[in-house]
Amino acid sequence: MREITYQEAVREAMSQVMREDDRVFILGEDIGVYGGAFGVTRGMIEEFGPERVRNTPIAEAGIAGAAIGAALTGMRPIMELQFSDFVTIAMDQLVNQAAKICYMYGGKAAVPLVVRAPAGSGTGAAAQHSQSLEAWLAHVPGLKVVQPSNAYDAKGLLKSAIDDNNPVIFYEHKLLYSTKADVPEELYSIPLGKADIKRSGTDVTLVATSIMVQKSLAAAEILAKDGISVEVIDPRTLVPLDIKTIVDSVKRTGRFAVVYEAVKRGGYGAEIASLVAESEAFDFLDAPIVRLGGKEVPIPQNPELERNAVPQVEDIVEAIRNIMRKA
Amino acid sequence: MWLIRYFDEKVDEMFAKGLIHGTTHLCVGQEATPVAACTALMKQDKITSTHRGHGHCIAKGADVAKMMAELMGRTTGYCKGKGGSMHIADLEGGNLGANGIVGGGLPIAVGAALTSKMLKENYVVLCFFGDGASNEGSFHEALNMAAIWDLPVVFFCENNQYGMSGSVKDMFRIENIADRSQAYGMPGHVVDGNDLQEVYDVVQAAVERARRGEGPSLIEAKTYRWKGHSKSDGRKYRTREEEAEWKAKDPIARFGQRLIDEGLATQHRLDELRKKALEEVEQAVVFAEKSPFPTIEMLEEDVYAL
Numbered sequence: 001m002r003e004i005t006y007q008e009a010v011r012e013a014m015s016q017v018m019r020e021d022d023r024v025f026i027l028g029e030d031i032g033v034y035g036g037a038f039g040v041t042r043g044m045i046e047e048f049g050p051e052r053v054r055n056t057p058i059a060e061a062g063i064a065g066a067a068i069g070a071a072l073t074g075m076r077p078i079m080e081l082q083f084s085d086f087v088t089i090a091m092d093q094l095v096n097q098a099a100k101i102c103y104m105y106g107g108k109a110a111v112p113l114v115v116r117a118p119a120g121s122g123t124g125a126a127a128q129h130s131q132s133l134e135a136w137l138a139h140v141p142g143l144k145v146v147q148p149s150n151a152y153d154a155k156g157l158l159k160s161a162i163d164d165n166n167p168v169i170f171y172e173h174k175l176l177y178s179t180k181a182d183v184p185e186e187l188y189s190i191p192l193g194k195a196d197i198k199r200s201g202t203d204v205t206l207v208a209t210s211i212m213v214q215k216s217l218a219a220a221e222i223l224a225k226d227g228i229s230v231e232v233i234d235p236r237t238l239v240p241l242d243i244k245t246i247v248d249s250v251k252r253t254g255r256f257a258v259v260y261e262a263v264k265r266g267g268y269g270a271e272i273a274s275l276v277a278e279s280e281a282f283d284f285l286d287a288p289i290v291r292l293g294g295k296e297v298p299i300p301q302n303p304e305l306e307r308n309a310v311p312q313v314e315d316i317v318e319a320i321r322n323i324m325r326k327a
Numbered sequence: 328m329w330l331i332r333y334f335d336e337k338v339d340e341m342f343a344k345g346l347i348h349g350t351t352h353l354c355v356g357q358e359a360t361p362v363a364a365c366t367a368l369m370k371q372d373k374i375t376s377t378h379r380g381h382g383h384c385i386a387k388g389a390d391v392a393k394m395m396a397e398l399m400g401r402t403t404g405y406c407k408g409k410g411g412s413m414h415i416a417d418l419e420g421g422n423l424g425a426n427g428i429v430g431g432g433l434p435i436a437v438g439a440a441l442t443s444k445m446l447k448e449n450y451v452v453l454c455f456f457g458d459g460a461s462n463e464g465s466f467h468e469a470l471n472m473a474a475i476w477d478l479p480v481v482f483f484c485e486n487n488q489y490g491m492s493g494s495v496k497d498m499f500r501i502e503n504i505a506d507r508s509q510a511y512g513m514p515g516h517v518v519d520g521n522d523l524q525e526v527y528d529v530v531q532a533a534v535e536r537a538r539r540g541e542g543p544s545l546i547e548a549k550t551y552r553w554k555g556h557s558k559s560d561g562r563k564y565r566t567r568e569e570e571a572e573w574k575a576k577d578p579i580a581r582f583g584q585r586l587i588d589e590g591l592a593t594q595h596r597l598d599e600l601r602k603k604a605l606e607e608v609e610q611a612v613v614f615a616e617k618s619p620f621p622t623i624e625m626l627e628e629d630v631y632a633l
């Protein structure tokens with residue numbers, strides 16, 4: 001196998017699907033010759049032309065609505081939001097239209113749409129270009145929410161997202177774009193709703209999403225030196241959520257923590273924590289459940305403040321050590 | 328037009344009696360716009376509709392029995408009773424759906440037109456919306472996008488003079504909403520929305536232009552809704568004199584008179600058609616009343632498409 005970056009994996013998945021299926025096309029701001037704000041669509045317009053790699057005006061609600069209308073009438077659009085933060089501007093179309101069309105019309109219509117959204121902090125772009133708003137969308141029945149944490153998952157999950165007959169919000173963490181993994185050349189799918197155990201362990205179950213998976217694996221490495229064995233689970237998709245894999249793990253380890261970059265308050269980690277607390281794993285818990293999330297602040301520009309706004313490897317290490325002490 | 332009028336009057340009556348749940352927005356008085364606009368379309372053409380969508384739906388060929396069943400929350404309704412008045416869709420008939428969000432349908436119409444162009448399906452999308460909707464951002468985003476991509480859309484504004492209680496006199500500094508077409512580089516037309524023939528002619532030309540690949544148009548039809556915005560509207564924001572003035576311009580009576588004057592129909596024939604429409608509505612109620620309500624198991628179905 002060869003190593004490619006997360007960014008290349010996303011591009012490769014789109015290109016391979018577009019070669020197979022004429023109904024798939026991309027639309028978004030500056031995705032043509034410019035290649036998108038993060039270069040993800042670079043080179044695609046040369047192969048597929050401006051019809052299928054369609055530059056749009058700067059009009060997020062309009063783009064989302066157009067993508068929905070195209071999806072409703074037989075296309076399979078992939079919409080690129082330049083930054084995931086701008087989902088707020090497209091929110092009406094995504095929440096009030098895309099998410100509800102199937103239900104409102106009694107199951108007689110489908111919106112096979114993928115919204116690709118570069119998310120997360122760490123680039124110094126500050127409060128309006130660094131958010132992790134996945135919990136907002138995961139809250140809405142009718143939407144699916146995906147957060148790939150590495151290049152391999154990104155390719156397989158994107159293929160499934162495009163094949164899905166529902167609107168799927170596909171979060172790409174900006175700091176992951178340049179990370180590499182072994183990725184098969186051929187197209188493959190990773191089913192939505194299937195968690196992945198990224199590292200097996202026996203002392204504590206740590207659920208992590210998006211870039212926190214990488215940080216959790218680094219933390220687990222450090223903790224292993226102290227003899228603490230951490231199981232790291234990446235749900236990969238928040239909706240649908242594979243709670244069973246998580247619950248089974250907690251029953252084995254007896255301890256549970258969840259870490260996510262989004263603001264801790266009202267974040268999706270709280271949902272996962274509640275599901276674990278409500279499950280049969282509750283009786284197996286030897287320590288209180290721990291949630292680690294971003295601080296309750298907008299993301300600041302200053303790099304030191306920015307770093308401190310979201311969980312880092314050392315925060316995860318400390319949290320896990322605390323859990324082990326309480327047991 | 329009679330079918331639309333009787334349908335909505337029946338809905339009004341049933342609503343008052345508590346036989347229909349939720350809310351409804353009636354289009355009594357503005358029947359010429361949907362009928363004329365949809366007559367200019369072919370079967371394969373599509374429409375997007377609004378919260379005030381019964382007329383659009385009927386004019387695009389929907390079955391009033393299924394519509395009534397939907398309003399009464401029955402499984403035989405267009406959306407199995409899950410959508411109600413504001414969400415009737417008839418995809419097979421080319422109706423991409425009514426919409427509870429003012430202005431929500433405009434970009435969706437643009438996307439449907441994009442499909443037509445990309446798959447070379449050669450259908451045109453007629454996008455209905457109100458005067459109020461044309462002050463939403465989605466209106467501007469949609470018109471611009473349709474224009475730059477030369478999409479086969481006809482933006483059709485039913486200017487019934489009010490967005491809820493907001494009069495166009497207070498909400499616009501321009502005389503004609505159609506003038507906004509200039510800002511996006513597409514033709515704009517103002518028509519008398521209570522004159523069926525005039526609306527038809529203008530829509531027909533815009534549809535043909537769109538079908539030839541020459542891009543979108545904006546049409547504004549001046550009309551009036553006789554009833555309140557929705558239920559429990561005391562209509563305090565307008566005078567009874569104004570209402571009477573518009574009622575004198577009843578589009579149905581006007582078109583009927585014209586047919587008689589031109590020797591195209593007799594009063595007898597028009598009465599027959601009127602009676603037929605009334606019967607169809609009565610039968611729709613019977614059908615709906617006999618239809619089952621959804622089961623609780625159906626509550627959690629259809630959230631996601633398979």
Ligand SMILES: Cc1ncc(C[n+]2csc(CCOP(=O)(O)OP(=O)(O)O)c2C)c(N)n1
Pocket residue numbers: 378379427428429430456457458459460461487489490491556
């Ligand atoms: C985005 C949004 N804002 C407000 C409303 C509440 N509302 C429903 S209909 C309506 C008036 C719309 O006026 P217009 O577009 O002129 O259509 P008309 O009712 O006259 O047919 C309003 C304010 C809504 N449904 N959606």
